[in-house]
Amino acid sequence: MSDTKKFLYVNRKAPYGTIYALESLEVVLIGAAFEQDVALAFLDDGVFQLTKGQDTAGIGVKNFSPTFRALGDYDVNKLYVERESLEERGLTEDDLQEIMYEDEDDDWAEKPSIRIVSRAEMAEIMAEQDVILSF
Amino acid sequence: MSTLHTVNKSPFETQTLLSCLNHCREGDAVLLIEDGIYGGIEGSALSEIVKESAAGVSLYVLNEDVKARGIDPGRLLGEVSGVDYEGFVDLVTQHDRTQSWL
Amino acid sequence: MAYEVNGQVVEHDEEGYITNLSDWSRELAEEIAKTENIEMTDEHWEVVNFLRDYYEEYQIAPAVRVLIKAIKKSMGPEKGNNKYMYELFPYGPAKQACKIAGLPKPTGCV
Structure with a gap:
Protein backbone atom coordinates (compact mmCIF):
# COMPACT_ATOMS: atom_id res chain seq x y z
CA MET A 1 0.00 0.00 0.00
CA SER A 2 1.51 3.26 -1.12
CA ASP A 3 -0.14 5.36 1.58
CA THR A 4 1.43 3.36 4.40
CA LYS A 5 4.01 5.48 6.17
CA LYS A 6 6.88 4.50 8.37
CA PHE A 7 6.38 5.78 11.92
CA LEU A 8 9.08 5.63 14.57
CA TYR A 9 8.33 6.33 18.21
CA VAL A 10 11.55 7.36 19.95
CA ASN A 11 11.69 6.64 23.68
CA ARG A 12 14.48 8.29 25.66
CA LYS A 13 13.03 8.56 29.17
CA ALA A 14 12.94 6.16 32.11
CA PRO A 15 9.48 4.77 32.92
CA TYR A 16 8.11 6.26 36.16
CA GLY A 17 9.92 9.55 36.86
CA THR A 18 7.96 11.39 34.20
CA ILE A 19 4.81 10.70 32.21
CA TYR A 20 6.60 10.48 28.83
CA ALA A 21 7.00 6.69 28.71
CA LEU A 22 3.37 5.92 29.49
CA GLU A 23 2.14 8.64 27.12
CA SER A 24 4.28 7.21 24.34
CA LEU A 25 2.89 3.72 24.86
CA GLU A 26 -0.68 5.03 24.81
CA VAL A 27 -0.08 6.95 21.59
CA VAL A 28 1.42 3.81 20.04
CA LEU A 29 -1.68 1.79 20.99
CA ILE A 30 -4.04 4.45 19.66
CA GLY A 31 -1.96 5.00 16.53
CA ALA A 32 -1.93 1.27 15.80
CA ALA A 33 -5.54 1.58 14.64
CA PHE A 34 -4.31 3.49 11.58
CA GLU A 35 -2.41 0.44 10.31
CA GLN A 36 0.85 2.15 9.46
CA ASP A 37 4.33 0.64 9.55
CA VAL A 38 5.16 1.27 13.19
CA ALA A 39 8.43 0.74 15.04
CA LEU A 40 9.65 1.76 18.48
CA ALA A 41 13.15 2.92 19.37
CA PHE A 42 14.60 2.75 22.88
CA LEU A 43 17.76 4.69 23.57
CA ASP A 44 19.37 6.65 26.40
CA ASP A 45 17.24 6.24 29.57
CA GLY A 46 14.44 4.83 27.39
CA VAL A 47 16.07 1.39 27.65
CA PHE A 48 15.03 1.34 31.33
CA GLN A 49 11.40 1.03 30.18
CA LEU A 50 11.98 -2.57 29.12
CA THR A 51 13.69 -4.01 32.21
CA LYS A 52 12.11 -7.17 33.56
CA GLY A 53 10.76 -7.53 37.07
CA GLN A 54 9.16 -4.09 37.42
CA ASP A 55 6.86 -3.93 40.45
CA THR A 56 5.23 -0.57 41.15
CA ALA A 57 2.99 -1.70 44.03
CA GLY A 58 5.00 0.37 46.48
CA ILE A 59 4.95 3.65 44.55
CA GLY A 60 1.25 3.82 43.80
CA VAL A 61 1.43 4.03 40.01
CA LYS A 62 0.36 1.55 37.39
CA ASN A 63 2.99 -0.91 36.18
CA PHE A 64 2.67 -0.61 32.41
CA SER A 65 5.61 -2.84 31.51
CA PRO A 66 3.32 -5.86 30.82
CA THR A 67 1.60 -3.79 28.14
CA PHE A 68 4.69 -3.93 25.93
CA ARG A 69 3.98 -7.66 25.59
CA ALA A 70 0.57 -6.86 24.05
CA LEU A 71 2.13 -4.82 21.23
CA GLY A 72 2.38 -7.91 19.01
CA ASP A 73 -1.44 -8.14 19.07
CA TYR A 74 -1.45 -4.58 17.72
CA ASP A 75 0.91 -5.58 14.89
CA VAL A 76 3.73 -3.58 16.45
CA ASN A 77 6.66 -5.96 16.45
CA LYS A 78 9.79 -3.91 15.85
CA LEU A 79 11.28 -2.71 19.13
CA TYR A 80 14.79 -1.42 18.43
CA VAL A 81 16.99 -1.16 21.53
CA GLU A 82 20.35 0.60 21.33
CA ARG A 83 23.27 -1.51 22.52
CA GLU A 84 25.45 1.45 23.57
CA SER A 85 22.64 2.86 25.72
CA LEU A 86 22.30 -0.52 27.48
CA GLU A 87 26.06 -0.80 28.03
CA GLU A 88 26.42 2.75 29.35
CA ARG A 89 23.84 1.85 31.98
CA GLY A 90 25.39 -1.48 32.94
CA LEU A 91 22.59 -3.47 31.30
CA THR A 92 22.55 -6.34 28.84
CA GLU A 93 19.77 -7.87 26.77
CA ASP A 94 19.24 -10.39 29.61
CA ASP A 95 18.02 -7.57 31.85
CA LEU A 96 15.13 -6.87 29.46
CA GLN A 97 11.79 -8.63 29.49
CA GLU A 98 11.01 -11.06 26.70
CA ILE A 99 8.58 -9.61 24.16
CA MET A 100 7.32 -11.94 21.45
CA TYR A 101 5.01 -11.63 18.47
CA GLU A 102 3.44 -14.16 16.15
CA ASP A 103 4.53 -13.88 12.54
CA GLU A 104 1.41 -14.11 10.40
CA ASP A 105 3.50 -14.75 7.27
CA ASP A 106 5.43 -17.62 8.88
CA ASP A 107 2.65 -19.90 10.16
CA TRP A 108 2.26 -17.81 13.33
CA ALA A 109 5.74 -18.68 14.55
CA GLU A 110 6.69 -16.90 17.77
CA LYS A 111 9.53 -14.43 17.27
CA PRO A 112 11.21 -11.86 19.50
CA SER A 113 10.13 -8.24 18.97
CA ILE A 114 13.21 -6.74 20.61
CA ARG A 115 16.10 -6.15 18.23
CA ILE A 116 19.37 -4.91 19.67
CA VAL A 117 21.04 -2.43 17.31
CA SER A 118 24.18 -0.33 17.43
CA ARG A 119 24.10 3.46 17.67
CA ALA A 120 25.06 3.72 14.00
CA GLU A 121 22.26 1.34 13.03
CA MET A 122 19.84 3.36 15.15
CA ALA A 123 20.84 6.52 13.29
CA GLU A 124 20.14 4.70 10.02
CA ILE A 125 16.75 3.47 11.22
CA MET A 126 15.83 7.04 12.14
CA ALA A 127 16.90 8.26 8.71
CA GLU A 128 14.55 5.76 7.01
CA GLN A 129 11.36 7.08 8.62
CA ASP A 130 8.56 9.20 7.22
CA VAL A 131 7.50 10.39 10.66
CA ILE A 132 9.37 10.45 13.97
CA LEU A 133 7.54 11.01 17.24
CA SER A 134 9.72 11.66 20.27
CA PHE A 135 8.97 11.03 23.91
CA MET B 1 17.44 12.45 2.36
CA SER B 2 18.18 14.39 5.51
CA THR B 3 16.71 15.16 8.90
CA LEU B 4 16.21 18.39 10.83
CA HIS B 5 16.75 17.77 14.54
CA THR B 6 15.57 20.23 17.16
CA VAL B 7 16.96 20.29 20.70
CA ASN B 8 15.28 22.34 23.42
CA LYS B 9 17.23 21.40 26.55
CA SER B 10 20.48 22.84 27.89
CA PRO B 11 23.37 20.39 27.44
CA PHE B 12 24.47 21.31 30.96
CA GLU B 13 21.25 19.77 32.27
CA THR B 14 20.68 16.74 30.03
CA GLN B 15 22.58 14.53 27.59
CA THR B 16 20.01 15.27 24.89
CA LEU B 17 22.19 17.44 22.65
CA LEU B 18 25.05 14.95 22.69
CA SER B 19 22.71 12.03 22.09
CA CYS B 20 21.17 13.93 19.18
CA LEU B 21 24.56 14.72 17.65
CA ASN B 22 25.59 11.09 18.05
CA HIS B 23 22.57 10.02 15.99
CA CYS B 24 23.01 12.60 13.22
CA ARG B 25 24.06 11.62 9.75
CA GLU B 26 26.12 13.65 7.31
CA GLY B 27 23.96 16.41 5.84
CA ASP B 28 21.55 16.63 8.78
CA ALA B 29 20.82 19.92 10.52
CA VAL B 30 20.47 20.58 14.24
CA LEU B 31 18.47 23.61 15.36
CA LEU B 32 18.93 24.67 18.97
CA ILE B 33 15.79 26.22 20.44
CA GLU B 34 14.65 27.36 23.90
CA ASP B 35 17.24 26.27 26.52
CA GLY B 36 18.92 24.26 23.79
CA ILE B 37 20.66 27.43 22.59
CA TYR B 38 23.07 27.21 25.54
CA GLY B 39 24.66 24.33 23.63
CA GLY B 40 25.83 26.84 21.02
CA ILE B 41 28.04 28.89 23.34
CA GLU B 42 31.76 29.15 22.56
CA GLY B 43 34.26 28.59 25.35
CA SER B 44 32.04 26.44 27.55
CA ALA B 45 33.02 23.11 29.09
CA LEU B 46 31.07 21.42 26.28
CA SER B 47 31.98 23.54 23.23
CA GLU B 48 34.76 21.26 22.04
CA ILE B 49 32.71 18.08 22.26
CA VAL B 50 29.77 19.81 20.56
CA LYS B 51 32.02 20.93 17.70
CA GLU B 52 33.57 17.48 17.38
CA SER B 53 30.24 15.63 17.48
CA ALA B 54 28.70 18.03 14.97
CA ALA B 55 31.19 17.29 12.18
CA GLY B 56 29.27 17.04 8.91
CA VAL B 57 26.17 18.54 10.51
CA SER B 58 24.86 22.12 10.14
CA LEU B 59 24.19 23.85 13.45
CA TYR B 60 21.56 26.58 13.88
CA VAL B 61 20.12 28.56 16.78
CA LEU B 62 16.78 30.31 16.93
CA ASN B 63 17.66 34.03 17.21
CA GLU B 64 14.63 34.91 19.31
CA ASP B 65 15.61 32.36 21.97
CA VAL B 66 19.21 33.61 22.03
CA LYS B 67 18.07 37.20 22.39
CA ALA B 68 15.51 36.37 25.08
CA ARG B 69 18.25 34.80 27.20
CA GLY B 70 20.65 37.72 26.90
CA ILE B 71 23.29 35.75 25.06
CA ASP B 72 25.33 37.95 22.71
CA PRO B 73 25.36 36.28 19.26
CA GLY B 74 29.11 36.99 19.22
CA ARG B 75 29.50 34.44 22.02
CA LEU B 76 28.22 31.61 19.86
CA LEU B 77 30.35 28.99 18.13
CA GLY B 78 31.58 30.05 14.69
CA GLU B 79 29.91 26.91 13.31
CA VAL B 80 26.46 28.11 14.42
CA SER B 81 24.14 30.12 12.16
CA GLY B 82 21.21 32.11 13.51
CA VAL B 83 17.70 31.77 12.06
CA ASP B 84 14.42 33.53 12.85
CA TYR B 85 11.02 31.82 12.95
CA GLU B 86 10.74 32.02 9.17
CA GLY B 87 14.14 30.42 8.87
CA PHE B 88 12.93 27.66 11.19
CA VAL B 89 10.05 26.96 8.80
CA ASP B 90 12.46 26.98 5.84
CA LEU B 91 14.63 24.40 7.60
CA MET C 1 -22.91 8.24 40.11
CA ALA C 2 -22.97 4.68 41.33
CA TYR C 3 -24.35 1.16 40.88
CA GLU C 4 -25.94 -0.61 43.78
CA VAL C 5 -25.42 -4.33 44.32
CA ASN C 6 -26.56 -6.18 47.44
CA GLY C 7 -26.80 -2.88 49.27
CA GLN C 8 -23.26 -1.97 48.30
CA VAL C 9 -22.54 1.23 46.38
CA VAL C 10 -20.03 1.10 43.54
CA GLU C 11 -18.96 4.39 41.97
CA HIS C 12 -18.75 4.83 38.21
CA ASP C 13 -17.84 7.62 35.80
CA GLU C 14 -20.25 9.51 33.55
CA GLU C 15 -20.13 6.72 30.95
CA GLY C 16 -20.72 3.92 33.43
CA TYR C 17 -17.19 2.53 33.79
CA ILE C 18 -16.48 1.68 37.41
CA THR C 19 -13.93 3.89 39.12
CA ASN C 20 -12.19 1.28 41.23
CA LEU C 21 -11.38 -1.91 39.33
CA SER C 22 -11.28 -3.97 42.53
CA ASP C 23 -14.98 -3.21 43.17
CA TRP C 24 -15.94 -5.68 40.46
CA SER C 25 -18.00 -8.80 41.12
CA ARG C 26 -20.18 -11.09 39.02
CA GLU C 27 -23.27 -9.57 40.59
CA LEU C 28 -22.04 -6.11 39.66
CA ALA C 29 -21.42 -7.31 36.08
CA GLU C 30 -25.05 -8.48 35.87
CA GLU C 31 -26.14 -5.09 37.16
CA ILE C 32 -24.05 -3.14 34.61
CA ALA C 33 -25.29 -5.46 31.84
CA LYS C 34 -28.87 -4.57 32.76
CA THR C 35 -28.17 -0.87 32.28
CA GLU C 36 -26.78 -1.79 28.84
CA ASN C 37 -29.92 -3.84 28.06
CA ILE C 38 -27.90 -7.03 27.88
CA GLU C 39 -29.04 -10.35 29.27
CA MET C 40 -25.85 -12.15 30.32
CA THR C 41 -25.52 -15.64 28.79
CA ASP C 42 -22.62 -18.10 28.90
CA GLU C 43 -21.45 -16.61 25.62
CA HIS C 44 -21.36 -13.13 27.13
CA TRP C 45 -19.49 -14.41 30.17
CA GLU C 46 -16.95 -16.11 27.95
CA VAL C 47 -16.02 -12.76 26.39
CA VAL C 48 -16.12 -10.86 29.68
CA ASN C 49 -13.85 -13.42 31.35
CA PHE C 50 -11.53 -13.34 28.37
CA LEU C 51 -11.25 -9.56 28.70
CA ARG C 52 -10.53 -9.77 32.41
CA ASP C 53 -7.77 -12.31 31.76
CA TYR C 54 -6.34 -10.10 29.01
CA TYR C 55 -6.30 -7.12 31.35
CA GLU C 56 -4.73 -9.17 34.11
CA GLU C 57 -1.92 -10.21 31.79
CA TYR C 58 -1.27 -7.02 29.83
CA GLN C 59 -2.78 -4.22 31.96
CA ILE C 60 -4.84 -2.87 29.08
CA ALA C 61 -8.31 -3.26 27.67
CA PRO C 62 -7.69 -4.23 24.03
CA ALA C 63 -9.06 -2.36 21.02
CA VAL C 64 -11.97 -4.10 19.24
CA ARG C 65 -9.81 -5.29 16.36
CA VAL C 66 -7.29 -6.76 18.79
CA LEU C 67 -9.99 -8.33 20.95
CA ILE C 68 -11.62 -10.06 17.99
CA LYS C 69 -8.29 -11.34 16.72
CA ALA C 70 -7.38 -12.67 20.16
CA ILE C 71 -10.79 -14.35 20.57
CA LYS C 72 -10.40 -15.92 17.14
CA LYS C 73 -7.06 -17.34 18.16
CA SER C 74 -8.30 -18.65 21.48
CA MET C 75 -11.89 -19.77 20.65
CA GLY C 76 -11.89 -20.16 16.89
CA PRO C 77 -13.22 -18.19 13.91
CA GLU C 78 -16.91 -18.94 14.62
CA LYS C 79 -16.59 -16.67 17.67
CA GLY C 80 -13.69 -14.47 16.66
CA ASN C 81 -15.55 -12.37 14.13
CA ASN C 82 -17.35 -9.03 14.02
CA LYS C 83 -20.84 -10.44 13.52
CA TYR C 84 -20.76 -12.76 16.53
CA MET C 85 -19.26 -10.12 18.80
CA TYR C 86 -21.67 -7.37 17.77
CA GLU C 87 -24.61 -9.74 18.25
CA LEU C 88 -23.53 -10.23 21.85
CA PHE C 89 -22.62 -6.57 22.42
CA PRO C 90 -24.53 -4.44 19.90
CA TYR C 91 -23.05 -1.12 21.02
CA GLY C 92 -19.49 -2.25 20.52
CA PRO C 93 -17.88 -5.37 21.97
CA ALA C 94 -14.88 -3.57 23.40
CA LYS C 95 -16.88 -0.73 24.93
CA GLN C 96 -19.79 -2.69 26.37
CA ALA C 97 -17.94 -5.84 27.31
CA CYS C 98 -15.17 -3.82 28.99
CA LYS C 99 -17.72 -1.88 31.00
CA ILE C 100 -19.37 -5.09 32.16
CA ALA C 101 -15.95 -6.63 32.88
CA GLY C 102 -15.15 -3.70 35.17
CA LEU C 103 -12.23 -2.52 33.04
CA PRO C 104 -11.39 0.98 31.87
CA LYS C 105 -12.54 2.11 28.45
CA PRO C 106 -10.21 0.66 25.80
CA THR C 107 -7.30 2.95 24.99
CA GLY C 108 -8.09 5.01 21.93
CA CYS C 109 -11.82 4.37 22.14
CA VAL C 110 -13.83 7.60 21.94
Missing part, protein backbone atom coordinates in the same frame (compact mmCIF):
# COMPACT_ATOMS: atom_id res chain seq x y z
CA VAL B 92 11.60 22.18 8.18
CA THR B 93 10.70 22.30 4.50
CA GLN B 94 14.29 21.70 3.36
CA HIS B 95 14.53 18.36 5.17
CA ASP B 96 12.64 15.12 4.72
CA ARG B 97 11.63 14.79 8.36
CA THR B 98 11.91 16.59 11.66
CA GLN B 99 12.92 14.90 14.87
CA SER B 100 12.29 16.78 18.13
CA TRP B 101 14.67 15.72 20.86
CA LEU B 102 12.94 16.29 24.19
